[in-house]
Amino acid sequence: MRTRGLEAKVLRLMNQANRDFNMITEGDRIMVALSGGKDSYGLMWGLTQMRARAPFRFDLVAFHLDQGQPGYDGSPMRRHMEKLEAEFGIPWEIETQDTYTRVVDITEAGKSYCSLCSRFRRAILYKAATRHGCNKVALGHHRDDLIETLMLNLFFAGSIKAMPPRLLNDAGTHEVMRPLAYVPESHMEELSIAHGFEIMPCTLCGSQESQRKEVKKLLAELSVKNPHLKGNLLNALRNVQPSQLADSDLHPFYGEVNGPDDLKPMAEVDLHPQDADEAACAPASPSVHSSPLLSIL
Numbered sequence: 001m002r003t004r005g006l007e008a009k010v011l012r013l014m015n016q017a018n019r020d021f022n023m024i025t026e027g028d029r030i031m032v033a034l035s036g037g038k039d040s041y042g043l044m045w046g047l048t049q050m051r052a053r054a055p056f057r058f059d060l061v062a063f064h065l066d067q068g069q070p071g072y073d074g075s076p077m078r079r080h081m082e083k084l085e086a087e088f089g090i091p092w093e094i095e096t097q098d099t100y101t102r103v104v105d106i107t108e109a110g111k112s113y114c115s116l117c118s119r120f121r122r123a124i125l126y127k128a129a130t131r132h133g134c135n136k137v138a139l140g141h142h143r144d145d146l147i148e149t150l151m152l153n154l155f156f157a158g159s160i161k162a163m164p165p166r167l168l169n170d171a172g173t174h175e176v177m178r179p180l181a182y183v184p185e186s187h188m189e190e191l192s193i194a195h196g197f198e199i200m201p202c203t204l205c206g207s208q209e210s211q212r213k214e215v216k217k218l219l220a221e222l223s224v225k226n227p228h229l230k231g232n233l234l235n236a237l238r239n240v241q242p243s244q245l246a247d248s249d250l251h252p253f254y255g256e257v258n259g260p261d262d263l264k265p266m267a268e269v270d271l272h273p274q275d276a277d278e279a280a281c282a283p284a285s286p287s288v289h290s291s292p293l294l295s296i297l
């Protein structure tokens with residue numbers, strides 16, 4: 001894809017997500033978390049373009065955390081931050097905190113570093129956002145991150161959840177947004193190459209995150225037969241039908257449906273093991289296998 005066309009595509013998807021989830025509003029001051037990876041570099045590029053075209057004012061602040069990883073070289077990030085300041089007047093900060101040692105010390109052998117590392121990073125990020133007067137924090141998760149997280153939770157955690165495009169943090173102090181929620185990872189890869197971003201790989205997790213790699217591989221394989229698969233999975237996140245699931249917090253299984261006597265409490269239903277087996281083998285409802293109309297991408 002030629003650079004202009006690629007940039008237009010990424011911006012169109014970012015604008016669409018911004019509209020759908022009402023992410024950026026007038027007067028926002030948004031801290032953009034730059035990790036040194038392709039996605040956050042691309043996110044910052046996209047936000048500078050959106051700001052230049054926005055009919056109202058909002059501010060951006062660039063933030064990067066030096067986590068004290070062995071062999072860390074922050075010079076590419078410093079160069080990038082200085083360029084952002086010179087070209088777009090964006091204030092920036094590189095904070096140094098040795099989360100590396102804490103993560104390695106605390107993480108149980110064989111477990112992934114990423115979950116603890118992310119929690120440390122997020123806490124530091126919120127503090128930095130407060131320091132810089134930012135009400136929102138933008139993260140570089142893209143479409144593939146969202147749907148891979150959905151699959152990881154389904155396969156390994158027994159839960160239907162992903163990454164929301166917009167969320168208030170637990171403390172209620174900052175709003176987190178993911179403006180790349182609709183952008184495929186392949187676009188971010190191409191954008192990174194086209195812009196010559198200087199990637200700073202994470203040396204902490206290395207060969208970890210194997211479950212995510214497995215899910216990524218599975219989705220790539222399935223997408224060969226069904227090119228709309230990833231778009232459909234993204235659409236599924238926007239098209240949840242609680243009554244077709246089994247979560248009584250979301251659907252009133254005990255309440256009145258067609259009349260007060262229509263439903264028995266689940267505990268009273270006598271489901272014989274044989275019935276349970278049959279239920280497990282029952283054909284699923286018709287799937288949305290490959291309808292191009294259902295894919296927004």
Ligand code: SF4
Nearest residue numbers: 114117118202204205
């Ligand atoms: S990829 Fe590296 S920096 Fe990112 S959360 Fe995992 S361990 Fe931390």
